[in-house]
Amino acid sequence: MSASTETTTWVARGGAGTVGTIHRDDQGYRVRIASHADERGPFASLEVAKRALHAALGPGAERPEFVGH
Numbered sequence: 203m204s205a206s207t208e209t210t211t212w213v214a215r216g217g218a219g220t221v222g223t224i225h226r227d228d229q230g231y232r233v234r235i236a237s238h239a240d241e242r243g244p245f246a247s248l249e250v251a252k253r254a255l256h257a258a259l260g261p262g263a264e265r266p267e268f269v270g271h
Contacts, residue, residue, distance in 0.1 A: 212248070214255055214266035221259060221266050224251045233258065 214222040222235045230244025231251035235258050242258065245251040256265050 211271045212252075212268045213271060214252075214268055216259075216264055216266040222255045224248065224255060224268070235259070 210226040212224040213220055214224070220236055222233060225232050225234070226248070227244075230246055231248055232241050232243035233245070233251050233255045234241050235255065238258075242254060243251060245254055252268055256263065259266070
């Protein structure tokens, strides 16, 4: 598998467990919130995707820890 098509995943973990995931593919980074069926993105960088996931959790939500897989 080439680096351009390899998918890398980060799991976002908060106080209540897994709150979402970020997936990288050859078009960018895509965000999926655990409580929603839709996918958001693509985003140009991992940091932007992390901020988008955090913002989607709603006002007052703690920033989750992102663990790469």
